[in-house]
Amino acid sequence: MVLDDPTDTEFWQRWGGVHSCTPLYYPAFLDRFPNAVCAVLAAITNAEPGGVLVHCASGRDRTGLIVLALLAALGVSAEDIADDYALSHDRRAEQCAALGLDDDTPKIRAFLAARGTTERALITELVNGPDFADRLRAGGLDDAGLAALRARVLHADRSAARPLRTVRWPGRDGP
Incomplete structure (x- = not known):
């Protein structure tokens, strides 16, 4: 399942680039694409x-948005979501070091500080905002869907769960 709609050039001209590497674009994304977020939920x-794997290229941008929506729907506090x-x-940083790349975290934090x-602050404001639940409802997450999500994640039968396994990429981290 792909979260982004690259054909929406108006949105990405405004919110692409460095914006999409921060929670700065999360409210706009939830407003524009609530159905996509709720489809993932x-x-x-x-x-x-x-288990269910949620990922993006960096593991913090689109993944961060989905995990934020999931945790908030489960009732996790904004402060704990921000910590996560x-x-x-x-x-x-570990990923960048392993690949010989520069970590962009300082640049992202400077970009946000300049704003x-x-x-x-962005995560706390979004999760604690009065319209967060409305954004999820607009995407189709009704009370029944929320109850089913909570049952799946919080009360799942773990006896049938398969153990996680590590997948190695040839040429990156061994044979």
């Missing part, structure tokens, strides 16, 4: 028993 709800998001920078905000 529905896919998690309806997945076969076992901050961990993505640690993983990103008078932080990742934590």
Whole structure:
């Protein structure tokens, strides 16, 4: 399932580039594409028993948005969601180091600081905002869907879960 709609050039001209590497674009994305976000939540709800993998190129941008929506729908506090998001920078730094790339976290934080905000402030404002639940409802997450999502994630039968396995990329981290 692909979250982004690259054909919406108006949106991406405004919110692409460095904006889409920050929570700065999350409210606009939720307003423009609530159905896409809720389709991912529905896919998690309806997945076969076992784990569900959510990923993007960096593991913090689109992944961060989906995990934010998932955790908020489950009732996790904005502060805990912001703490979880901050961990993505640690993983990103490790990923960049392993690939011999520069970590872009300092640039992202400087970009946000120049706009008078932080990742934590943006996430807290979004999750605690009065319209967050309305954004998910606009995407089709009704009370029944929310109850099903909570049942899937919080009360899932873990006996049928398959163990996680590490997938190695040839040429990157061994044979």
